[in-house]
Amino acid sequence: MELALALLKAFVVGGLICVIGQLLIDYTHLTNGKILVIFLVAGAILQAFGLYEYLIKFAGAGASVPISGFGYALVKGAVESVKEMGPIGAFVGGLKATAIGISTAIVFGYAVALIFKPRTKEM
Amino acid sequence: MKSQQKDYAQISKSNYKSYVFETSPKSSHWKNMIWAFLIGGLICVVGQLLIALFIKLGLDKEMSSTLASSVLVALAAITTGIGIYDRLGRFAGAGSTIPITGFSNAIVAPAIEFRSEGLIYGIGAKMFTVAGPVIVNGVSVAVIIALLTALFGG
Numbered sequence: 001m002e003l004a005l006a007l008l009k010a011f012v013v014g015g016l017i018c019v020i021g022q023l024l025i026d027y028t029h030l031t032n033g034k035i036l037v038i039f040l041v042a043g044a045i046l047q048a049f050g051l052y053e054y055l056i057k058f059a060g061a062g063a064s065v066p067i068s069g070f071g072y073a074l075v076k077g078a079v080e081s082v083k084e085m086g087p088i089g090a091f092v093g094g095l096k097a098t099a100i101g102i103s104t105a106i107v108f109g110y111a112v113a114l115i116f117k118p119r120t121k122e123m
Numbered sequence: 124m125k126s127q128q129k130d131y132a133q134i135s136k137s138n139y140k141s142y143v144f145e146t147s148p149k150s151s152h153w154k155n156m157i158w159a160f161l162i163g164g165l166i167c168v169v170g171q172l173l174i175a176l177f178i179k180l181g182l183d184k185e186m187s188s189t190l191a192s193s194v195l196v197a198l199a200a201i202t203t204g205i206g207i208y209d210r211l212g213r214f215a216g217a218g219s220t221i222p223i224t225g226f227s228n229a230i231v232a233p234a235i236e237f238r239s240e241g242l243i244y245g246i247g248a249k250m251f252t253v254a255g256p257v258i259v260n261g262v263s264v265a266v267i268i269a270l271l272t273a274l275f276g277g
Contacts, residue, residue, distance in 0.1 A: 003175055010171035011164035014222070018163025019156050021217030026152050032220050032229065033253040039221060040261045048268040056188075061170030064188045065195060065222050066163070067257070073189070074261050078269035090269035094262055097189075101223065104193040105230050105254065108200035113234035113246045116204035 006060055013055065013062030036067050043068030047075040073097045155216050162211065162218030170195055170222075192223050199224035203231040229253035 021035055030038070043066075046052040052072040055063040063069055077097025081089030095102070134142055170191045177187035202208040208228050212219040219225055230250050237249035251258075 006175070007168050007171050010167040014167025014170075015160035015164030015218075018159040018218045018221045021163075021221040022156050022159035023152075025217055026155055032225070033256055035217065035220060036226060036229065036253065036257050037260050040257055041264055044261065044264045044268060048272070059167075061174055061188070061191060062164075062167045065167045065170040065192060065224075067221055067223060067226055069192070070223060070226065070257075071261055071264070074265035075268050078265040079272050082269045082273045087270060087273045090266045090273060093269065094265035100189050100193045101196055102258070104196045105200065105227050106250070108197045109227070109230040109234050109250050110246060112200045112204035112231050113238050113250070116235055118236050118238065119206050 009059045010062035010065075013059035014065055015062075017062075017066045017068065039066065039068045040071040043071030044075045045071075047072040047079075070098060070101070073101075158214050159216045159218035159221075162215035163222055164218075166195065166218070166222040166224055195222070195224050196227040199227035200231045203228045204235065226254065226257060229257075 017039075021039060024030060024035055024038070025032075043052055046055075046068075052063065052068070053076070056069070056072065064072070074094040074097065077093035077095075078090050079093070081093030081096065083089070085092065173191035173194050174184075174187045177190050178184065182190065199208055202211075208219065208224070209232065212225075212228070219228070230253070233249040233252050234246045237245040239245060240249070
């Protein structure tokens with residue numbers, strides 16, 4: 001029952017974040033790259049004030065899976081290591097907290113690109 | 124149609140944007156939003172299931188969340204390779220770009236496309252056409268925010 005509620009929250013919040021992205025795409029015609037950067041920076045800035053944390057606690061993966069959760073993780077990691085090791089920590093914690101995700105993307109990306117041939121885009 | 128073309132008989136810098144806007148096919152905003160909601164929500168549900176699994180395996184909440192995202196990244200890389208993810212993206216729109224799986228797709232898709240240009244300047248460089256700007260901006264903003272919180276005591 002607890003799991004069902006967690007799944008429902010993740011579905012609704014994650015879905016709504018994507019709807020905001022869809023509205024941006026439809027009404028501003030921004031490219032995907034720009035949308036990703038906007039959401040990432042938005043998550044980072046919200047976490048600068050400690051706000052994204054609340055969304056994570058409420059929605060779990062609904063907030064951590066969208067790219068804004070990546071911005072949140074960068075800021076949270078950087079701020080935490082500032083507390084541990086002083087100002088130099090600002091240059092450490094962000095990438096440390098997100099290292100698993102980035103490394104996975106690079107290694108799997110490399111492997112997949114070596115295995116699969118480009119396909120002609122069917123319309 | 125004819126009159127429309129006449130309006131844009133001379134395409135210049137100033138009217139190009141509105142020309143593209145008016146002539147590109149319109150898709151229903153409502154339909155786009157519903158698909159984005161459903162697919163984006165479902166990807167997050169898979170993430171939540173993975174978190175629950177990792178917690179059950181004895182990992183703490185934060186590590187479970189990080190690992191769940193990484194598994195999604197790996198899954199997206201593979202489904203991009205098979206060609207499923209891009210097919211999903213055609214109707215899911217932001218529902219497939221905003222989740223971390225979209226980030227993974229943005230790394231893998233150009234890597235596959237440019238592999239004929241070699242391992243170094245093909246795959247190695249093109250992987251970061253979208254991921255590069257994301258990481259550069261993300262890390263820069265995070266460092267600045269962390270330094271500011273250090274200055275003002277957070």
